[in-house]
Amino acid sequence: MKKVYCVLLLFLLVGCGSSEDTPDVTVYRKILRIEYGETLSLKVSDFLSCEDKDVLKQSTMDTSKITYDENTYPAVGLYPIVISYPVEDSTQKATVTLEIQDTTAPTLTKEVEVIEVAYGASDYDFYQHFEATDLSDVHMDIDTSKVDFALTGTYEAYVSATDAYQNAIHKTVSVHIGEKPQPIPQPIEQPVIQPQPVIEQTSVQPTYVQGILVVNKKYGLPASYAPGVNGEAVYALQQLIAGMRANGLQVLDSYSGYRSYSYQNQLYWNYVASYGQAATDTFSARAGHSEHQSGLAFDLISPNGQLLTSEPEASWIAQHAHEYGFIVRYQAGKEYITGYQAEPWHLRYVGSHAPAIYASGLTLEEYLGIQGGGYY
Template sequence: MAKHTLKNRKTVIIVACIVVVIIAVALGLFISQPKVKEDIFTFEYGKKVEIDTSAIFGDSSDKVKNIEVDYSSLKMVKDKDYPEVGEYELPFTYRTMIKHSDKLKVVVKDTTKPEFTSFSEKIEVAKGNKDFDFKSYFKASDLSNCTLDIDTKDVKFDKEGDYTAEVTATDAHKNKESKKFTVVVKAEEKAVIQSSSNSAVKPYYKNGILIVNKKHPVPPGFGGGVNQTALAAVNRMISDMKAEGLSVDSTTSNYRSYSYQSTLYQNYVSAYGQASADTFSARPGYSEHQTGLAFDLREPGGGSLLTNSKATSWVAKNAHKYGLIVRYQSGKEWITGYQAEPWHVRYVGDIATSVYNSGLSLEEYLGVSGGGY
């Protein structure tokens, strides 16, 4: 009986030793397994998220096999190959002795300031014009939508002189870029050049449609504000654009008086020279905006003219349904006298669809002269 008991004790001891050895070996193998060295990765907004898997395990990466990162949880910017700003958890798997599962943290930040693509160092303003549209002189570019803010607190609009103002571009993630510019307040008559100042000029109509171009001006006193029928049509179009998820601002640049256009044109001439200014800005008396029938659509935030291709393509195909036409088309510069402006729409009412279907400019459709001055 004693011998049997002793034999059982020896068996238990041997089994215990074997178990201890197995545990020790397993523990040793576990301790020696490659460990995750880096599990947080930061990317700048606009960059494609691609993780270098060798960075996850550092020097031990050669001991790891079949590393697979699941990127499906990234919220991608529409039609882009990079994700929205935010923090993400990406599952990943890898194999050593066995298959493992873990998670990586990805942080997408936007630290890039907007960039000014159009900037006027000096802007002339007619004395007393406190409602001057400074924003039309600046454009800013960024991956996200930009807004422009103008600080003119130090400008005395009722006193001639040179003043310092500041324009600030802010993107959707609060990155800002600011620049100072000079506002020259001067008597209104000094801002008028190359204009049709003859009050005897008569507005020109063809088939009931008012024509304003480089051949057909209107007198200084013509117009008295935005046309309400035209404004209602534009607002309906903008509302429908927003309903379809298109990026467009609710406000437009519309009616401009003769004196306002004088100042606007003169500033462009000062900045770019008259020959260049004449390709994109009307001389006073020659602007459709004076009629109250023309509208410049804007990007969200109201700072920049509408240029995103999805929105402008939609406008080109659908504006006629609202009695509007895209007035200055690409390839028609020789007859309209201006560079293509996909943001500039003109209310023409019932003939809009016929003009659209013809593929012609308004001058061609009505058979009137256009082109240069």
């Protein structure tokens, strides 16, 4: 009996030793995903694992099925890869998959935040302001369906750039529709005054008093001053409009905001042609003297498309604009100081100065102790 036990023990020892001579090879990854455009550097160890590193070193990969595009990158798609590895005196094969995927959106290489469009210019080329790049073909789309080209104000347009694999980048921009040109009547007794050319003001510089930019008939801006609409002021205006609506008041989201020097020049002389210069100077600024050029002034608009003069809206604005950083710039009874007729719709952003100016009951000229009135 002792002899039989010894033989059995010897058999078990030989069997265990034999299994240790055959290391296990495991396919631990069936699919390897790589982003399109990344450098491809495949290794057997990306798919197989084995305690005996020599097995991995002796293994080979057949990557002949991978195709490349004109950018020299592996093209997007699924590719079978055959790995051959040694097992004792034979060779085993395992088939795995390489997936090249594109999940990266295009990049905007040219963009703007605000676009100025003339009144009625529904054929305006918005695409001139945007460019995008990507490793695959890019399609650019601009949605202006919410822009009313026949109503002065500021609207939102939506820009998207989409690549061949439906990755997209989106952007919202502001579109400002300029004021409707006033009809120029044919003269009956006197000739029509033709619009004057833009006179570049090179010597004029912006004036700040107590940190507030001053623009009136005595203090002007140079033609080169073109900051566009002020982002902080626009945000405050949107909050003011939301506050009006929360109180049941009627006002449009659109408004008349930033105007360039040349645009104001054209607007002013069109008015002169219709009403004469003396009358025009009471309600329209000459180029370089409009607060709208500062990007800090806004005209609110009623739902009927006209400048806001209705009640109780106008009274609410007069009493609450300062809570949002604004003052009503041209007050009734102060025309000889501001130089303009009362405009309950015209708001000027002065930020943290607004509560003190409002509490004083003074015009901006009076509060800052600066000259106002006419041009001369």
